[in-house]
Amino acid sequence: MSLSPLTRVAAATPDGIARKIRGLSDRTIAWIFVAPTIFLLLAVNIFPLIWTIRLSFTNFRVNRPNNAVEWVGLENYRRILSDPTVWQTMQATAHFLIWTITLQVLIGFALAFLINKKFRGNDMWTTIIVFPMMLSPAVVGNFWTFLYQPQIGLFNYVVEFLTGADPASFSMIGDVNLAPWAIIIADTWMWTPFVMLICLAGLRSIPDSIYEAAECDRASAWRQFWTITLPMALPFLMLAVLFRGIENFKMFDLVVQLTGGGPGNTTTLTSIDLKREAFEKWRTGYSSAYAVMLFVTVFGLASIYVKALNKVKER
Amino acid sequence: MKMNLMMTAAAGALLVGGLSSAAQAEDLTLCWAAWDPANALIELSKDFEKQSGNTMHFEFVPWPNFADRMLNELNSGGKLCDLLIGDSQWIGGAAENGQYLKLNDFFDANGIKMADFIPATVTGYAEWPKGTPNYYALPAFGDVVGWTYRKDWFDRPEIQAEFKTKYGRDLGVPATLEELRDIAQFFQGRDIDGKTVYGAAIYTERGSEGITMGVTNALYNYGFQYENPAKPYDLEGFVNSDGAVAGLEFYKSLYDTATPPGSSNWYMGEDIDAYKSGQVALQMNFAFVWPGVESDPNVGGGKSGYFANPAGPAGQFAQLGGQGISVVANSDHQQAALDYIKWFAQPSVQTQWWKLGGYSALNAVVNDPGFASSQPYAQTFLDSMAIVKDFWAEPAYADLLLAMQERMHNYVVAGQGTAKEALDGVVQDWTKIFTDEGKL
Numbered sequence: 001m002s003l004s005p006l007t008r009v010a011a012a013t014p015d016g017i018a019r020k021i022r023g024l025s026d027r028t029i030a031w032i033f034v035a036p037t038i039f040l041l042l043a044v045n046i047f048p049l050i051w052t053i054r055l056s057f058t059n060f061r062v063n064r065p066n067n068a069v070e071w072v073g074l075e076n077y078r079r080i081l082s083d084p085t086v087w088q089t090m091q092a093t094a095h096f097l098i099w100t101i102t103l104q105v106l107i108g109f110a111l112a113f114l115i116n117k118k119f120r121g122n123d124m125w126t127t128i129i130v131f132p133m134m135l136s137p138a139v140v141g142n143f144w145t146f147l148y149q150p151q152i153g154l155f156n157y158v159v160e161f162l163t164g165a166d167p168a169s170f171s172m173i174g175d176v177n178l179a180p181w182a183i184i185i186a187d188t189w190m191w192t193p194f195v196m197l198i199c200l201a202g203l204r205s206i207p208d209s210i211y212e213a214a215e216c217d218r219a220s221a222w223r224q225f226w227t228i229t230l231p232m233a234l235p236f237l238m239l240a241v242l243f244r245g246i247e248n249f250k251m252f253d254l255v256v257q258l259t260g261g262g263p264g265n266t267t268t269l270t271s272i273d274l275k276r277e278a279f280e281k282w283r284t285g286y287s288s289a290y291a292v293m294l295f296v297t298v299f300g301l302a303s304i305y306v307k308a309l310n311k312v313k314e315r
Numbered sequence: 316m317k318m319n320l321m322m323t324a325a326a327g328a329l330l331v332g333g334l335s336s337a338a339q340a341e342d343l344t345l346c347w348a349a350w351d352p353a354n355a356l357i358e359l360s361k362d363f364e365k366q367s368g369n370t371m372h373f374e375f376v377p378w379p380n381f382a383d384r385m386l387n388e389l390n391s392g393g394k395l396c397d398l399l400i401g402d403s404q405w406i407g408g409a410a411e412n413g414q415y416l417k418l419n420d421f422f423d424a425n426g427i428k429m430a431d432f433i434p435a436t437v438t439g440y441a442e443w444p445k446g447t448p449n450y451y452a453l454p455a456f457g458d459v460v461g462w463t464y465r466k467d468w469f470d471r472p473e474i475q476a477e478f479k480t481k482y483g484r485d486l487g488v489p490a491t492l493e494e495l496r497d498i499a500q501f502f503q504g505r506d507i508d509g510k511t512v513y514g515a516a517i518y519t520e521r522g523s524e525g526i527t528m529g530v531t532n533a534l535y536n537y538g539f540q541y542e543n544p545a546k547p548y549d550l551e552g553f554v555n556s557d558g559a560v561a562g563l564e565f566y567k568s569l570y571d572t573a574t575p576p577g578s579s580n581w582y583m584g585e586d587i588d589a590y591k592s593g594q595v596a597l598q599m600n601f602a603f604v605w606p607g608v609e610s611d612p613n614v615g616g617g618k619s620g621y622f623a624n625p626a627g628p629a630g631q632f633a634q635l636g637g638q639g640i641s642v643v644a645n646s647d648h649q650q651a652a653l654d655y656i657k658w659f660a661q662p663s664v665q666t667q668w669w670k671l672g673g674y675s676a677l678n679a680v681v682n683d684p685g686f687a688s689s690q691p692y693a694q695t696f697l698d699s700m701a702i703v704k705d706f707w708a709e710p711a712y713a714d715l716l717l718a719m720q721e722r723m724h725n726y727v728v729a730g731q732g733t734a735k736e737a738l739d740g741v742v743q744d745w746t747k748i749f750t751d752e753g754k755l
Contacts, residue, residue, distance in 0.1 A: 063408060063412065263724060281717055282390070
C-alpha cells in the first residue's frame with residue numbers, strides 16, 4: 001500500500017518535533033508559515049519607510065557622521081515646496097508622464113488590435129514587437145544615444161529622409177526643446193509592447209459570441225469597436241495606464257543614460273533630482289522628506305485611480 | 316644520524332620561516348577608477364606582491380560612477396577598500412570625517428618627504444586644510460587638463476595656406492584661448508579626406524563633474540577666482556567678476572561654434588572617442604589619455620601633438636586632475652596598506668610607474684634630465700603641472716560641484732540666461748552652502 005506524501009512527511013518527522021507540533025492549533029501553524037514573509041516585509045519595506053519618515057524631520061547627513069543630528073520639524077518639507085528646482089523637475093516629470101502614457105496607450109492599443117486579427121506570421125510579429133521591453137533600460141539608453149547622434153545616428157537620417165533637414169543640424173539630446181521628446185520617444189519604443197500585451201489580453205478576453213450577435217444585428221465594424229471592443233478592453237487599458245504611470249514616475253536609468261538630466265535641467269525628472277540630493281549632495285534628511293512627498297503623491301494618485309478602475313470594472 | 320638531524324632542523328626552519336611569512340601575508344584591496352592607468356598599476360603592483368608576499372586585489376569603478384560608489388563606501392563605513400586612490404576634492408570630507416588615515420607620523424618614520432613631490436600635487440591631493448602640513452594621502456597620479464591636436468592635419472600645406480590667408484598667421488600651437496577658438500572654428504565642418512570633421516571636443520557632461528572640469532580652464536584664464544584671497548569664502552566679485560563672465564562667454568562661444576553636433580554631454584570617454592575616430596582637430600582632455608593617443612594606430616605615432624591650456628587675458632592656468640593614495644581608516648589591514656604606500660613612494664618604483672603609463676608626481680622622476688624627451692607629451696605634462704588650479708576640496712565639495720554643474724550646463728549647453736546670471740547664480744548657491752556649513 002503506498003503512503004500519501006503527507007503521511008510520509010509525518011513519519012519522517014523526528015519524535016521530539018512531532019510532539020511539539022501536535023499541540024499547535026491550525027492558526028499557530030499558519031502564523032509559523034506566514035511569519036518569515038511578514039518579517040521580511042517589515043525588515044525591507046516597513047522599517048525603512050518609518051526610518052525615512054523619521055529622518056525627514058532631521059538635518060541628518062550620512063557623510064557627516066561626526067555632526068550632531070538635530071530635529072528640524074517641517075523645515076525640510078517647507079524647503080522642498082519652496083524650491084523652484086523641485087517644481088521644475090515636477091513639470092518635466094509631468095510632461096514625460098503625460099506624453100509617454102498617451103503615446104504608449106494609443107500605439108499599444110492599435111498594435112494589439114492589429115495583432116489580435118488572425119493572419120499569417122502573427123506569432124512572429126508579436127515576438128518582434130515585444131523585443132524592446134526585454135532589453136535592459138541601460139542598454140536601451142546607450143542604444144538610443146547612438147541613434148540620436150547627429151553625425152552617425154539613424155534617427156537623424158530618418159528625419160532627413162522624411163523632411164530634408166540636414167542630420168547634423170539638430171541634436172535630439174543636446175537641444176532644450178528636443179531633449180524632452182528624445183526621452184519620450186525612447187521610452188515609448190521600449191514600453192509600448194508592454195501596453196500592447198495587456199491590451200491584447202483584454203481583447204482576447206472578449207467572447208466571439210458578442211461580435212457574432214452584433215453582426216446578426218448588422219452593426220458596422222466601427223460601431224462594434226465603440227460599443228463592444230473599447231468598453232470591454234477599457235479596464236485592461238486603465239490597468240496599463242496605472243502600471244506605466246507608476247513606473248514612469250520613478251523613471252531614472254533610461255533618462256540618465258540618454259541625457260544625464262540635461263541639457264541644463266530640461267530632462268531632470270524627480271527621481272534623478274532625488275538621487276542627486278540623497279547620494280551626491282548627501283542631504284539625507286532633506287532627501288528623505290523629498291522621498292516621502294513623492295511616495296505620498298504616487299500612493300494618493302494611484303489609490304484614486306484604482307477606485308476609478310474598480311468602478312469601471314463593476315459596470 | 317647527524318645528517319638526518321641537520322636535515323630535519325633545516326626543514327623545520329624552512330617550515331617555520333614559511334609559516335611566519337604566510338602568517339604575515341595579507342589580502343589588500345586597492346580601489347580606483349577603471350581607466351588605463353589602473354591597468355598600469357596592476358602591472359606595477361606585481362613587484363610589491365613579490366616583495367611583500369601580500370596579495371593585491373583591485374576594485375576599479377568606471378568614472379561616471381566612481382564618486383558615487385566610493386563615497387558610499389566611505390560613508391557607510393565599508394571595509395571593501397584598504398587603499399583608495401580618491402579624487403583630490405574628497406580630501407577635505409574624508410579628513411574631517413576620519414575616513415582617511417593621517418599619514419604625517421608614517422611619513423616621518425619612513426623618511427617620506429612631501430618636498431620630494433610636485434608642490435601642486437601635494438597641495439591638491441594630500442593636504443587638508445590646504446596650505447597646512449597635514450597629510451592624508453601620497454600624491455599617486457599627477458593629472459591635468461591639456462590639449463591634443465592633429466599634427467598631421469596642421470602640417471598639410473593647403474590647410475596651412477588657407478589658414479594663413481584667413482587669419483594672417485601660421486597654423487600652429489595656439490598661444491591664447493582666442494587663437495585656439497580660431498583654429499577650432501577653422502576646422503569646424505571642414506572636409507578632410509572626404510570626411511566632415513569638426514573643431515574641438517570639449518567637456519560638456521552634465522551628470523558628474525564634466526562641464527565644471529572643462530569650463531574652469533577658460534574661467535581661470537579670464538580672471539575667475541574661487542574666493543577673495545584676503546578673505547576666505549568671500550565670493551562676490553571674484554566668482555562673478557567681469558573677467559569670469561568673459562571666460563564663461565568664451566567657453567559658450569567655443570561650444571556653439573566649434574564643437575561636433577550632439578556633443579552636449581561629453582566627458583573624457585566621448586572626447587577621446589571623437590578624437591581617435593578622426594572627428595575633431597583638437598581635443599580637451601586630462602593628460603592620462605595621452606599615452607593611449609600616442610599608441611593609437613589612427614592618431615598616434617607622430618600624428619598628434621600636445622600643448623598646455625593656452626593663456627587668457629588674466630594668465631595661464633589649467634584644471635588639476637589626478638589623485639593621491641590614502642589608507643582607509645576603516646581597513647583591517649592598515650599596516651600592509653602603509654607598507655604599500657612606502658613601497659610606492661620609492662624613486663625606482665615611481666620611475667617604473669612613469670614607464671608603464673602612470674604620471675608620477677615625484678620630483679626625482681619629472682626633474683630627471685631625460686624626462687622631457689622620454690615621451691612626446693612629457694614636456695606638455697611638465698608645462699601643464701606648473702600652471703594648475705583645483706576646484707574646492709571642502710567637505711561640502713559635492714554640493715559646490717553640483718551647483719556649478721547645473722549653472723554651467725544651463726548656460727553653456729541649454730543656452731538659458733546670460734553668463735553673468737549663471738555666475739551670479741553660482742555665488743548665490745555657494746554662499747548658501749557655506750552659510751549652511753557654518754563657514755559664513
